Amino acid sequence: MGKLRPGEAEQLAPVHTGRRHPLRGLLLLLWTLLNCGLGDNAQGPGEWTPWGSWSRCSSSCGQGLSVRSRRCIRFPGEELCWGHTHEYRLCQLPDCPLGAVPFRDLQCALYNGHPVLGTQKTYLWVPFYGAPNQCDLNCLAEGHDFYHSFGRVLDGTPCSQGSPGLCVAGRCLSAGCDGLLGSGAREDRCGRCGGANDSCLFVQRVFRDAGAFAGYWNVTLIPEGARHIRAAHRSRNHLALMGGDGRYVLNGNWAVSPPGTYEAAGTRVVYTRATGREETLSAAGPTSQDLLLQVLLQEPNPGIEFEFWLPQELYSPFQAQARALGWPLWQPQPREVAPRPPEPPAAPTVILHQTPTPTSDPCPPCPDTRGRAHRLLHYCGSDFVFRARVRGRLRQAQETRYEVHVQLIYKNRSPLRALEYVWAPSRCPCPVLALHREYLLAARRLISPDGTQDRLLLPHAGYARPWSPAEDSRVRLAAQHCPV
Known part of the structure; x- marks a missing residue:
């Protein structure tokens, strides 16, 4: 060249x-x-x-x-x-059959039985890989401690054993993403050969939700088509990864997976857990289906950093789906309220009549959770799906407890009683269940690490639809699309 x-x-x-x-x-x-x-x-x-x-x-x-x-x-x-x-x-081309003689071995063998060093003595030659120029035909005399260079190897000879590079005109060249040797073309973060990272967007966030209790919490949706995925944190908590079929890939069902490489959504996920409580998860992508990144909380969350690259045309659907499922794209940073200066004491007054001032509901509006994808995800990933009437509600410090009367069970992994408590992880649960109304609920079983609590959990923005004959038909149809 x-x-x-x-x-x-x-x-x-x-x-x-x-x-x-x-x-x-x-x-x-x-x-x-x-x-x-x-x-x-x-x-x-x-x-x-x-x-x-x-x-x-x-x-x-x-x-x-x-x-x-x-x-x-x-x-x-x-x-x-x-x-x-x-x-x-x-x-x-297809892999060579077992026992096939490598190309460099064939070139060295051409000089077997021929005098090549100015004498009549002949040798048997095999490749020698310790010489400086790996694209020279360096051959070792079998049974002797010297090698001889017979010039350049033929074009197309591998540079060394197991090397992806090939020798061309005496130089070792590797193929670029365009398939041309020596072109130096590389894929950008979007997966385009020779691109400039301008066809995709970089999603980078920090999940800071501290969680109200121990258990699994949603961190982010990793949509289909994502590349160069990475998540990391430093704590006693554990990252968990769930596939689109509702099955866990990593650290599911309260069991900690060993570090290693896992196959998920058409890519390889590398999971590491180092000393100092540092845990990372990475994948090259692109993913062939949606993944859900969660965290198994055992202590307050110090922050989980995650990032990935997403094609521009997939970013808007990702935003809409993430909001619909209640998985925030970013976490609002807490603001410190400056203390107010003390006010001078006021003159005593006599209050003859005081009318309570109505206050607005401090709870924000709930995300839209309609759609077939939302129903399938929560139905397949839940432990229980049942029809129930809400009998009571109790709001505590950081959670809400519903007392429900179970009327019809669609799916259960353990027995359900006629009267059950369903817990929602917030004083402002989403969706809100109204008293004396019937709902179709998808709940998960939550057992604390010490075994002292066994609850039915209604996840934030989970599946809770007012019961109707049409919704009954839809939920029965969803059962047919879940993996066995």
Whole structure:
């Protein structure tokens, strides 16, 4: 690879050689017109011919290369063409069968039984990989402590054992994402070859919700198509990952998974847990389905950092779905309230009548949780789905307890009693259950690590729909789409 040497370019000169090629005559006419019309002796570079076709692969199995070439056509006094005369691309064939002789071994074996060192003595040669230039044919004499270099290896020879690079004209070259050897082309964070990270958006947040009790809390939805995913924190809590089918990939069902590599959503998830309570989760992507990142809280949450890249066309649907499911894209930072200066004591007054001033409800509006995707996700990922009538409600410091009368059970992983308590993790639960109304509820069983609490949990923005015959049909249909 490289520029043409002066002798490699085709010279076009105004000489008669008998029969003239039509293209040569046309180029000569253009050259004459340019010289006469412009009156300028400065000449630009020559012109390349179109690329030829790609050659056959240099190997019959495994990795090899194919090559194509072009020529530079220039007039006398013109500079050489800018660029390369040859291009090489990687060709990937089916793996070689077991026992196949490697390409470099075959090249060394060509010198077996032939005197090569100026004597009549012959040797058996095998590859030697300890020489400085790995693209030279360095062969070791079997049974002896010396090697000999027989020049360059043939183009397409692997640079070393297990190396992805191939030797071309004595140089070790690796293929870029465009398949061309030595091009240096790389995928950007969006997965585009040679891109500039302008076709995707970078999502980076910190989940700071402290949680009201021990258990699983949603951190973020990782949508289909996400790349370069990473989440990290430093605490005794554990990251958990759930697939779109409602099954846990990591740290589910109160069991801590060992560090390692896991297959999920068409990508490999690398899970590490280092000393100092640091835990990380990373995946290259792209993901083939949605994933739900959760945290199993055992102590107050110091903050979970997460990030991923998402194609621009998928960002708006991700925002809408995340809001619908109640998974915040960012956490509001707490604000410190400045203390008010003390007010001077007022003169005593006699209050004859005081009317209570109505105060607005401090609870924010709940997110929209309608849609088939929301129903499927919570139905398949829940432990219990049942129809119940709300009999009572008690708001405590950081949670709400509902007393419900169970009337019909669609799904249960353990027995349910006629009267149950359902807990919601907030004084402002979403959705709000009205007294004396019937709902279809999807709840999860929450057992504290010490085994002292066993609750039915209604997740924030979970599945709680007013019962109706139509909703009854929909929930029965959802059961058919959950994995067995």
